[in-house]
Amino acid sequence: MSSTARRYRPPAPLGGRPGARRAVRRRNLTALAFLAPALVILGLFVAWPMLSALRLSFTDASGFGREEFVGLDNYVTVFTDPDVRDAMLNTLWYTVLFTPSAVVVALLLALALNNPKLPFRAFFRTALFLPFVVSLAVAALAWSYLIDPHVGLLNHWLSGAGIRLGNVLEDPVLAMPAVALVAVWKNFGFYFVIFLAGLQDIPGSLYEAARVDGAGPWMRFTNVTIPLLSNTLAFVLIFAMIAALQAFDQIYVMTGGGPYGRTQTIVMEIYQSGFRRLEIGFASALSYVLLAVTLVLSIVQFVFFGRREKDSG
Amino acid sequence: MSAVATAPRVPVRRRRVRPSTVLLTIGLLVATAVVLLPFAIILFTAFKPVAEVNAFPPTLVPTEWTLANLERILTQLPFLRLALNSFVFAGGVTLFALVFDSLAAYALARIDFTGQRVLLITIIASLMIPFQATLIPVYQLVSELGWVNTFAGLIAPRAADAFGIFFLRQFFLALPRDLDSAARIDGASELRVFWNIVLPNAVPALLTLAIFTFVNNWNDLLWPLIFTTSRDMGTITSGLTLLTGPGGIIPYGVMMAGSLIAVFPLVIAFLLVQRRFIESIATTGIK
Numbered sequence: 001m002s003s004t005a006r007r008y009r010p011p012a013p014l015g016g017r018p019g020a021r022r023a024v025r026r027r028n029l030t031a032l033a034f035l036a037p038a039l040v041i042l043g044l045f046v047a048w049p050m051l052s053a054l055r056l057s058f059t060d061a062s063g064f065g066r067e068e069f070v071g072l073d074n075y076v077t078v079f080t081d082p083d084v085r086d087a088m089l090n091t092l093w094y095t096v097l098f099t100p101s102a103v104v105v106a107l108l109l110a111l112a113l114n115n116p117k118l119p120f121r122a123f124f125r126t127a128l129f130l131p132f133v134v135s136l137a138v139a140a141l142a143w144s145y146l147i148d149p150h151v152g153l154l155n156h157w158l159s160g161a162g163i164r165l166g167n168v169l170e171d172p173v174l175a176m177p178a179v180a181l182v183a184v185w186k187n188f189g190f191y192f193v194i195f196l197a198g199l200q201d202i203p204g205s206l207y208e209a210a211r212v213d214g215a216g217p218w219m220r221f222t223n224v225t226i227p228l229l230s231n232t233l234a235f236v237l238i239f240a241m242i243a244a245l246q247a248f249d250q251i252y253v254m255t256g257g258g259p260y261g262r263t264q265t266i267v268m269e270i271y272q273s274g275f276r277r278l279e280i281g282f283a284s285a286l287s288y289v290l291l292a293v294t295l296v297l298s299i300v301q302f303v304f305f306g307r308r309e310k311d312s313g
Numbered sequence: 314m315s316a317v318a319t320a321p322r323v324p325v326r327r328r329r330v331r332p333s334t335v336l337l338t339i340g341l342l343v344a345t346a347v348v349l350l351p352f353a354i355i356l357f358t359a360f361k362p363v364a365e366v367n368a369f370p371p372t373l374v375p376t377e378w379t380l381a382n383l384e385r386i387l388t389q390l391p392f393l394r395l396a397l398n399s400f401v402f403a404g405g406v407t408l409f410a411l412v413f414d415s416l417a418a419y420a421l422a423r424i425d426f427t428g429q430r431v432l433l434i435t436i437i438a439s440l441m442i443p444f445q446a447t448l449i450p451v452y453q454l455v456s457e458l459g460w461v462n463t464f465a466g467l468i469a470p471r472a473a474d475a476f477g478i479f480f481l482r483q484f485f486l487a488l489p490r491d492l493d494s495a496a497r498i499d500g501a502s503e504l505r506v507f508w509n510i511v512l513p514n515a516v517p518a519l520l521t522l523a524i525f526t527f528v529n530n531w532n533d534l535l536w537p538l539i540f541t542t543s544r545d546m547g548t549i550t551s552g553l554t555l556l557t558g559p560g561g562i563i564p565y566g567v568m569m570a571g572s573l574i575a576v577f578p579l580v581i582a583f584l585l586v587q588r589r590f591i592e593s594i595a596t597t598g599i600k
Contacts, residue, residue: 135533193591
């Protein structure tokens with residue numbers, strides 16, 4: 001947060017101490033007026049719900065009748081119930097499928113586009129980013145049609161090449177890779193653009209120096225590009241992991257958590273327990289587990305970048 | 314290899330086009346074609362007759378073009394109503410968030426007040442909270458207010474946003490201070506400085522945040538799924554999922570027609586501002 005160092009400080013007002021104190025008071029009141037609308041919204045719909053969810057997670061709330069305090073029962077269920085454990089493992093598996101593929105695809109395309117001699121660069125950049133404006137729900141519909149076992153175009157083309165996928169979304173093994181693929185398709189463009197910016201920040205003089213020292217393209221990649229891009233890479237990796245933990249939309253559309261619960265994720269579980277089965281206490285406990293995992297990842301990211309800013313500045 | 318041999322040589326006088334560049338270009342063209350395939354399937358299927366949509370072997374481009382799917386989606390769902398809902402919801406959130414976020418960001422960037430640092434850290438910390446984690450109490454609150462199935466319920470909880478505040482604060486900080494100190498010496502109020510000097514200079518940042526907020530809300534599925542229970546208050550995104558039901562032949566033609574309507578405004582809006590949008594994502598993502 002190097003920017004806080006150059007925070008704006010208005011000039012000290014002329015005059016004695018009482019005047020200065022009055023000026024501080026006035027500034028505080030002005031600031032409060034500017035902040036009030038946002039603080040009311042964030043207080044009501046972020047801060048208070050955080051506390052409320054914590055309280056609910058220790059009760060048997062169901063939306064009806066009295067809520068009884070049940071201690072850690074909900075958390076015990078979260079960590080012992082086989083269905084919840086499966087949902088956590090599924091989310092982990094989804095994260096493992098999604099994160100590296102999205103990041104590698106984005107990185108490879110960014111490296112390819114970083115070549116200044118490449119024709120149609122602007123076209124490629126725009127086209128590759130385009131899926132990012134499509135909703136996961138619509139992406140899920142389009143991909144469902146493409147891989148439909150009977151009338152799917154992609155399925156037809158692949159079987160022409162000797163690859164028979166069958167009914168992917170009903171297949172316990174293939175369903176998860178399919179829903180992960182949809183998220184990769186939607187999101188890689190975002191990571192790609194961040195990589196592209198990171199690559200363009202690497203000074204050309206470093207490549208020149210490496211070339212003078214006799215480094216070939218591979219040496220230049222491993223000794224210049226990778227070290228200088230490692231911060232961006234770490235940022236994007238954690239960012240993608242956090243996104244993966246929240247997987248919901250395309251799964252809701254494509255499989256509904258099936259087949260046999262094989263694509264049931266944590267957020268699907270929160271949605272179904274909290275809003276369909278009305279096990280509000282349990283769903284709140286599960287929400288807090290999601291929150292805790294996300295927080296840990298964010299803090300890792302934050303500490304990492306805080307240190308990096310100190311190093312570079 | 315034959316592709317390289319037959320690839321047209323671009324007549325460049327001084328620099329020879331290297332074969333690796335040609336290969337790379339071909340590879341990228343193939344990758345781009347794969348990436349754009351879902352767009353093609355949405356566009357072409359939307360105009361395909363039902364018989365062709367479910368024909369085997371499947372085709373990409375329709376042999377006969379029809380508006381039947383687009384007509385049918387208007388009768389199967391209250392689609393115009395859903396489009397209006399999407400527009401009011403995403404537009405409303407964008408408008409409120411832009412006003413409230415920029416006001417708060419101004420205070421954080423330009424007014425020196427007691428507790429500024431603590432507040433800033435709190436806002437940054439709240440960036441890490443996934444909205445899915447607080448969904449249940451937010452729903453209970455909206456429900457107690459009687460706002461389920463209303464625009465108020467859809468919009469109010471998102472009328473301010475920690476990311477927007479942080480993003481605009483960073484932008485405001487980067488604006489030169491001379492701009493507003495001159496106005497302050499002339500006796501302008503903070504509101505005047507904010508409105509007449511800082512905001513006009515922050516148009517690129519406001520535009521980026523506006524598009525980002527609009528697209529995110531237009532595309533969101535879980536949010537309208539939770540806060541609207543009547544079909545007439547849903548959005549395009551949540552309405553489309555009503556078409557996928559278990560059993561029977563999946564109405565892909567109608568689904569793709571609906572998808573086309575859902576995606577079209579965003580693609581057009583994006584193509585109009587894409588350069589600036591991509592650049593600001595690239596720079597705000599990490600810096």
